Amino acid sequence: MLIYTGKRIWQTLIVLFAVSIIVFIMININGDPVQTLLPPDAEPWAVEELRETLGLNKPLYVQYFNFIKNAIKGDMGISYYQQVPALRLVLERLPKTMELAVAAILISIIIAIPAGMYAAIKPESILSKLIMFSSLAGISLPTFLSGILLILIFAVNFSLLPSSGRGEIAQFLGIHSSLFTLDGLKHIIMPAATLGLYMVAMLIRLVRAGMQEVLKQDYILFTRAKGMPAKIVYIRHALKNTMIPVITVIGLQLGRLIAFSMITEKIFAWPGMGKLILDSINRLDRPVIMSYILIIAVLFAAINLVVDLLYYYFDPRIELG
Amino acid sequence: MKDLIYYFKRDKMVIIATIILTLIILSSIFANLIAPHNPYDLASVSLMDSMKPPIWMKDGLDKFLLGSDLQGRGILSTILYGTRISLLVGFSAVILGGTIGVTLGMIAGYFGGKIDSIVMRMADIQLSFPTMLIAITVMAFLGRGILKLIVVIGLATWVTYARTARGSTLSIKNSEYVEAAKLIGINNTKILIRHILPNILTPIIVIATVQIAQVIMLEATLSFLGIGVPLTEPSLGLMISDGYKRLLSGKWWLVVFPGGFLVMIVLSINIIGDWLRDVLNPKLK
Numbered sequence: 001m002l003i004y005t006g007k008r009i010w011q012t013l014i015v016l017f018a019v020s021i022i023v024f025i026m027i028n029i030n031g032d033p034v035q036t037l038l039p040p041d042a043e044p045w046a047v048e049e050l051r052e053t054l055g056l057n058k059p060l061y062v063q064y065f066n067f068i069k070n071a072i073k074g075d076m077g078i079s080y081y082q083q084v085p086a087l088r089l090v091l092e093r094l095p096k097t098m099e100l101a102v103a104a105i106l107i108s109i110i111i112a113i114p115a116g117m118y119a120a121i122k123p124e125s126i127l128s129k130l131i132m133f134s135s136l137a138g139i140s141l142p143t144f145l146s147g148i149l150l151i152l153i154f155a156v157n158f159s160l161l162p163s164s165g166r167g168e169i170a171q172f173l174g175i176h177s178s179l180f181t182l183d184g185l186k187h188i189i190m191p192a193a194t195l196g197l198y199m200v201a202m203l204i205r206l207v208r209a210g211m212q213e214v215l216k217q218d219y220i221l222f223t224r225a226k227g228m229p230a231k232i233v234y235i236r237h238a239l240k241n242t243m244i245p246v247i248t249v250i251g252l253q254l255g256r257l258i259a260f261s262m263i264t265e266k267i268f269a270w271p272g273m274g275k276l277i278l279d280s281i282n283r284l285d286r287p288v289i290m291s292y293i294l295i296i297a298v299l300f301a302a303i304n305l306v307v308d309l310l311y312y313y314f315d316p317r318i319e320l321g
Numbered sequence: 322m323k324d325l326i327y328y329f330k331r332d333k334m335v336i337i338a339t340i341i342l343t344l345i346i347l348s349s350i351f352a353n354l355i356a357p358h359n360p361y362d363l364a365s366v367s368l369m370d371s372m373k374p375p376i377w378m379k380d381g382l383d384k385f386l387l388g389s390d391l392q393g394r395g396i397l398s399t400i401l402y403g404t405r406i407s408l409l410v411g412f413s414a415v416i417l418g419g420t421i422g423v424t425l426g427m428i429a430g431y432f433g434g435k436i437d438s439i440v441m442r443m444a445d446i447q448l449s450f451p452t453m454l455i456a457i458t459v460m461a462f463l464g465r466g467i468l469k470l471i472v473v474i475g476l477a478t479w480v481t482y483a484r485t486a487r488g489s490t491l492s493i494k495n496s497e498y499v500e501a502a503k504l505i506g507i508n509n510t511k512i513l514i515r516h517i518l519p520n521i522l523t524p525i526i527v528i529a530t531v532q533i534a535q536v537i538m539l540e541a542t543l544s545f546l547g548i549g550v551p552l553t554e555p556s557l558g559l560m561i562s563d564g565y566k567r568l569l570s571g572k573w574w575l576v577v578f579p580g581g582f583l584v585m586i587v588l589s590i591n592i593i594g595d596w597l598r599d600v601l602n603p604k605l606k
Contacts, residue, residue: 015446140588142538144545145580148565152573163569259454263542278546281461293458300449
């Protein structure tokens with residue numbers, strides 16, 4: 001187990017190394033930040049001076065080593081645009097994106113589990129067919145379109161919900177979040193639903209498939225035969241055993257949610273990481289882009305590592321390679 | 322094939338989906354014949370016709386069935402031309418990604434050893450990030466362009482095909498007919514193309530079908546973010562992006578019609594893909 005863990009961590013480091021090189025090269029072949037920072041009619045000496053202060057006049061491999069050396073110390077450089085440390089800028093936005101992702105997961109669980117259970121228990125009913133069709137439709141609806149449609153319906157037509165921003169924020173147990181105020185909840189519900197929609201559709205299919213499998217097992221027939229009420233059988237016995245793959249998928253999807261949150265945040269002007277990175281891409285703000293990609297890479301590598309180790313923990317029969 | 326037709330006739334949803342998809346594909350191919358006017362032709366566009374609502378509403382004009390956009394282009398015409406671009410990118414990217422993925426996957430599975438571990442390590446690295454994230458970051462650096470979009474999406478999606486192709490190749494490379502082909506001295510390239518490829522095609526076709534839908538959505542998303550197709554050749558995603566900017570003024574037809582078209586395309590492909598998977602893969606039923 002220990003050897004396996006060590007090996008996985010080593011692999012993770014290699015992945016991060018590869019990512020850092022790819023990102024570094026990609027950023028360097030495209031766009032000169034000096035030109036976006038200075039007015040087009042700037043004097044040549046001003047251009048040279050800025051180049052020097054930003055360290056852009058050194059050879060590429062020196063720039064790369066400097067970058068890695070500083071990155072390990074947690075210094076990703078100063079944002080060209082906002083003049084504050086880039087890493088801090090991104091990390092400040094991280095909780096806001098996480099808040100949105102957590103709300104999205106909650107919404108999708110609340111909708112998907114009962115709907116999936118129902119579709120498994122009564123597969124022939126009209127409601128089940130409707131549930132399955134909407135889940136297919138949900139997968140076919142791009143995130144940005146569902147967000148726009150929600151704005152169109154609830155913000156433009158009925159003026160019920162605000163279409164942008166984060167709303168009022170309250171502190172609870174030391175966490176600042178808009179989940180704790182009514183105004184904040186009103187702001188978060190549409191973006192969270194948009195972000196969660198894809199997952200709802202997928203979870204419904206997963207819960208239904210798992211449930212159908214479990215319901216065929218002997219122990220379910222047995223509990224029914226001894227006269228246990230259907231409700232208890234479904235919830236206590238059947239649902240419990242479908243939850244393991246569901247939890248794994250939710251964990252794995254956390255990464256996807258963060259990627260999709262770029263689009264959701266843009267549409268609803270949610271001040272998270274995704275919006276920051278899209279803005280920074282437009283401004284060619286390299287330190288911020290680098291910080292974002294590295295944070296995402298570390299986050300993803302960590303999620304993958306934890307999921308792999310959890311797999312082994314839950315099922316020791318898995319061969320360690 | 323006979324079975325396929327038999328199952329096809331029994332499933333109403335698939336029939337409807339196929340008809341809708343065929344109509345959409347045909348109407349986009351022949352857009353220049355059936356579209357009321359050519360949205361790229363500046364002479365046929367007049368700013369006087371800007372932002373007209375659909376024909377059945379007050380202020381609607383006869384020549385704009387589904388209304389018009391800011392530049393005075395008819396929504397219907399722009400949709401027909403835009404669908405053409407969305408489908409072009411979708412199919413081309415799937416063909417590119419599929420070709421790369423299947424080739425690498427077959428080679429990795431057939432030869433094993435070092436090649437196998439290099440290809441699969443590359444796949445692992447790429448798989449640890451969502452396709453969407455890779456495509457957004459790379460396109461953000463490269464800038465707009467249809468060809469760039471096809472290449473980036475193709476390269477971002479090869480892994481799915483590679484994994485499937487490798488798995489299937491592994492399972493049949495030791496079968497008797499492959500052994501026999503080796504014994505009579507047929508070279509490896511020929512074995513891969515003539516003997517292995519036709520036998521692993523079924524799962525690849527299923528994946529490719531679902532991938533077309535995914536890729537079309539990805540293209541729409543990138544175009545929506547302003548890093549996809551160029552402004553001069555609007556796809557459905559770019560049209561929706563245009564409408565989004567004017568959403569709060571209540572011009573719903575700018576978003577709803579292209580959006581509806583996009584969903585119809587993707588949904589039809591998904592229905593057909595689901596059905597193909599069930600029919601071709603009896604194990605999953």
